[in-house]
Amino acid sequence: MTKKMSLRAIVLAASCLALTSCYAAPAATTASTLPKLVVVLVVDGLPNEQVQRYRDQFGEGGLRRMLDQGASFSNAHQAHGVTVTAIGHSAVLTGAYPYMHGIIGNNWIDPVTKKSVYCTEDSNYTYIGEETKPSDGTSPAKLKVNTLGDELRYATGSRSKVVTVSGKDRGAILLAGKTGTAYMYMDKTGNFASSTYYMKQHPEWATKYLATKPQDRYYGKTWSALLPEAAYAGDAPEDLNLPKAGSHNRLPYSYYSESGEIDSGYYASLRVGPYLDQLTLDFARAAVEGENLGSNPAGVPDLLGVSLSAHDYVNHAFGPESKLSHDHLQRLDRMLAEFFTYLDKRVGMDNVLVVLTADHGFPNTPEFAQTQHLDAQRLDGDKLMAALDKHLEGKFGVAKLVQAWSLPNIHLDYALADQNKLKREDVETAAARFLLAQNGIVDAFTRTQFESGAVQGTHINTLMRRAWNRESSGDLMVITKPFWYFGTGTSGTSHGSPYAYDTNVPLMIMGKRWIKAGAYGQYAEVVDIAPTLANLLHVRPPAGAEGRVLTETLR
Template identity: 85%
Template sequence: MKKRQFLRTLVATASCLALQTVNAAAPATPTLASTLPKLVVVLVVDGLPNEQVQRYRDQFGQGGLRRMLDQGAYFSNAHQAHGVTVTAVGHAAILTGAYPYVHGIIGNNWIDPITKKSVYCSEDTNYTYIGEETKPSDGTSPAKLKVDTLGDELRYATGSKSKVITVSGKDRGAIMLAGKTGTAYMYMDKTGDFASSTYYMKQHPEWVTKYLANKPQDRYYGKTWAPLLPPAAYDGDADEDLSPAKAGSHNRLPYTYYSESGEIDAGYYASLRVGPYLDQLTLDFARAAVEGENLGRNPAGVPDILGVSLSAHDYINHAFGPESKLSHDHLQRLDRMFADFFNYLDKRVGMDNVLVVLTADHGFPNTPEFAKTQKLDAARLDGDKLMDALNQHLEQKFGIGKLVQTWSLPNIHLNYGLVEQNKLKREEVETAAARFLLAQNGIADVFTRSQFESGAVQGTHIATLMRRAWNRDNSGDLVAITKPFWYFGSGTSGTSHGSPYAYDTNVPLLIMGKRWVKPGYYGQYAEVVDIAPTLANLLHVRPPAGAEGRVLTETLR
C-alpha cells in the first residue's frame, strides 16, 4: 500500500514539474496592444497618376517607393472612385472612406446654396492661422467636412490618448486628413513656415516654435534643382517647348531658386511650391512632429497616426504635365526622400512597428499639346464663354435673361427663383440647358438635379462616379462632363484634372507593414475609400461613419 502511494506521489510530482516546464517555455499570449502598429503613416502624393509609378519604377532607388513595391501590397487598379477628382475631394476620401455625396466636400471651391457665392472647402472665419496673416477664404478648419475620419474614431476609442498629426504643403491636404479631432499643420506661402490654426490650439507647442526659429526654408535660396539622373534616363519625356514657361517661372532644368528682389521674401517662398524643396520641408516638419509629439512611442501604448501630404507634384504637373522631364525628375527625387524618411522611422520607431499607406488624391491628364502629338482629340474648354453662350441660348428660348445664376464648373447653378416667377418648370429649363451643352464641342455628358434626385443617373460606370460626386446640399443643378482629354480651362499651357476618366481616377495604393500585410502585386479593382475600413480593421476600431469601402482582406496576414 505504501509502495502504491509512493508511486502515485512520484507520478503527480513528475506531472506537475512537466506542466511547469511547459508553461515556462510557452510564449505569453499576445495582448491587443502588442499586435497593433505603434504608428500608422499615411502618405499622399498630390496629383500622382498611377501610370507614373508604373512607367518610372525601374529608376527608383532601393529604399523608397521600390521598398513599398517590394515589401508592401501594391494595388495597380486602385481608383479615387468619384467623378470630380480634385485635391480636397480626394483627401477627404482617404481617411473617411466616404464619397462626396456623404462627406460633403465636392470640390476645392463650390457655390454656397444660400448666398450663391464661392466658398472654399476648408475656410472658416471663426479661426485664424497661428502667427500668420489669415484671409477670410483661407483654410483653417474641417467645418465643411460632414463626417468623421479614421483618426477621429481612433481617438474616440482610446480616450484621446492616440495622437493624430497631419502636415501638408496645402491647407486642404492637412485639414481633410486630420479630421475633426486631429491637428493639422500647413505651409504658409508668404513666410515659408508651417502653421496650425486656432481651431486646433491657441498657440503652437514648444517643439514647433523651436523648429520655426531655425528657418529651414531659407536654406534653399540660391539652390539649384538639377536633373538627378543621367540625360538618357529622360529620353522618353515630352519636349520642354510643349510647355512654355509662365512669367517668373521655369519650364526646364536646371533651375535656381531666388526672388526678383534679390532677398529672401514671399516671392521666394511661393516659388518653392513648384519643385522638390517644398516636399523636403514637409517631410522635415513631419520628422519634427514625430519627435515633438513622441509619435509611435505613445506612453499609453496606443497607436498614433501621422498624415503627410506632399503637394509639389501637383503644382509641377499642372504647370508642365505628367509627361514632362520636371515631373519625371521630381518623382525620382521624392522617391529618395521617402527612402530617407523610412530610414529615419526605422531608427526612431522601428519599421516593424510602423504601418505605411501611400496613395494620391487624384491623377493627371497630359497637356493638350502633348496629347495631340499622340493623335488624341484634346483641348481646353473656356467655361466662362460656355456659360455666357448658355445664358444667351436660354434667354432666346424662354425670354428670360440670366437663368444661369452662377457656376463653379463642372457645377452649374440655375436661378430657380426666376424659373418659378415666370411659371416655368424646373425640369424643362434643366433639359433645355443640358441639350444645348451636349451640342457644344468638348462636352461628353450633362446630368441635371432632377435626374440626380429621381435616381435616373445610373447604368454606366461614369454615371456611378458622378452620382457619388453629387451632394444634394452643395452641388449644382447641372453637372457637365468634358470629353476625354478635354478640361475646363482658359489658359494656353499646362493641364488640369477633375474628370471621371481613368487618367484622373487611377492612383497608386500601397500598404506596407510586414506584421500585418502580405506583399504582392494586386491587379484586382480597389478604391481609395477602402483605406479607412482596412486600417480600422487593423486598429480594432469602428470604421468612420460614412465609410463605404471594403476591407482589403486579400492583403492581410
C-alpha cells in the same frame, strides 16, 4: 439531506460550462499586436501610370521598398467623378464619397449666398502667428463626417495622437478630421502653422523648429536633374509645353525672388519642385519627435498624415510627360527613402504601418496629347456659361437664368424661373441639351435626374452620382470629353474628370506584421483604406465609410 444530480442535470451543467467558455469575452487586444504608428502618405497629383512608368529608376528604400515589401494595387481608383485635391484627400481617411462627406470640390458655390466658398475656410478661426484671409483654410467645418483618426482617438479615450502636415491647408485639414491636429505651409513666410481651431498657440517643439527657418536654406539653390541625361530620353520635348510669362520649364530650375532678398515671392516659388516636399517631411520628423509619435506612453497607436503637395504643382505647370515631373518623382522617391530610414531608427519599421496613395491622377497636356493623335483641348468655362445663359434667354425670354457656376457644377436661378412661371425641369432640360451640343462636352446631368435616381447604368454615371451632393452641388453637372478640361491658356494641364487618367492612383500598404506583400491587380478604391485601417487597428469604421476591407492583403 444531500441530493444526487440527475444525468440530465449533469449534462445540462456541462453544456452551460462549455457555452460559457465558448462565448466568454475575448482577451483584450495587446498593444504588441497593433502598429505603434500608422503613417498615411498622400502624394498630391500622382497618377499611378507614373509609378509604373518610372519604377525601374527608383532607388532601393522609397517607392521601390513599398512596391517590393508592401501590397500594391495597380487598379486602384479615386472612385468619384470630380477628381480634385480636396475631394481626394477627404476620401482617404473617411472612406466616403462626396455625396456623403460633403466636400464637393476645392471651391464650390454656396447654395444660399450663391458665392464661391473654399472647402476649409472658416472665419471663426485664424492661423497661429500668420496672416489669415477670410478664404484661407483653417478648419474641417465643411467635412460632414468623421475620419479614421477620429475613430482611433475615440477608441483610445483621446490618448492616440493624430497629426497631419501638408504643403496645402486642405491636404492637412481633411486628413486630420475633427479631432486631429493639422499643420500647413504658409506661402508668405515658408512656415508651417496650425490654426486656432486646433490650439491657441503652437507647442514648444514647433515654435523651436520654426525659429530655425529651415525654409531659407534653399534661396539661391537650383533644382538640377538627378539622373543621367539618357534616363530622360522618353520624356516629352521641352519645347512642346511653352512656359508662362516670367517662368521657365527647364532644369536647372532656380529659386530666388525678384527683390533679390528672401521674401514671399521666394517662399511661394518653393511650391514647384522638390524643396516643398523636403520641408514637409522635415516638419513631419519634428512632429514625430515633438509629439513622441510611435512611442505613445499610453501604449496606443498614433497616426501621422503627410500630404506631399509639390508633385501637383509640377504636373499642373509641365504635365506628367515632362522631364521636370519625371525628375521630381525620382527626387521624391529618394526623400521617402530617407524618411523611412528615419522612422526605422526612431520607431522601428516593424512597428510602423505605411499607406501611400494620391488624391487624383493627371492628364497629359493637350499639346502632348495632340502629338498622340488624340482630340485634346482646353475649354473656356466662362465663355461656355455665357453662351448657355444667352441660349436660355432666347428660349424662355428670361435673362440670367444661369445664376452661378463652379464647373462642373452649374446653378440655375429657380426663384427667377418660378417667378416667370417656368417649370424647373424644363429649364434644366433645355440647358442640358444645349450643353450636349457644344464641342468638348460629352454629358450633362440635371438635378431632377439625380434626385429621381435616373443617373444609372454606366461606370461614369456611378462616379458622377457619387460626386453630386444634394445640398451643395449644382442643378447641372457637365463632363468634358476625354482629354479635354476646363481651362484657358496655352500651357500646362489640369485634372478633375471621371476618366482613368484622373482616377487611377497608387495604393500601397506596407507593414510586414500585418500585410502580405505582393502586386494586386484586382479593383480597389481609395475609400477602402479607412475600413482596412479600422480593421487592423480594431476600431470602428468612420461613419460614412463605404469601402471594403482589403482582406486579400491581410496576414
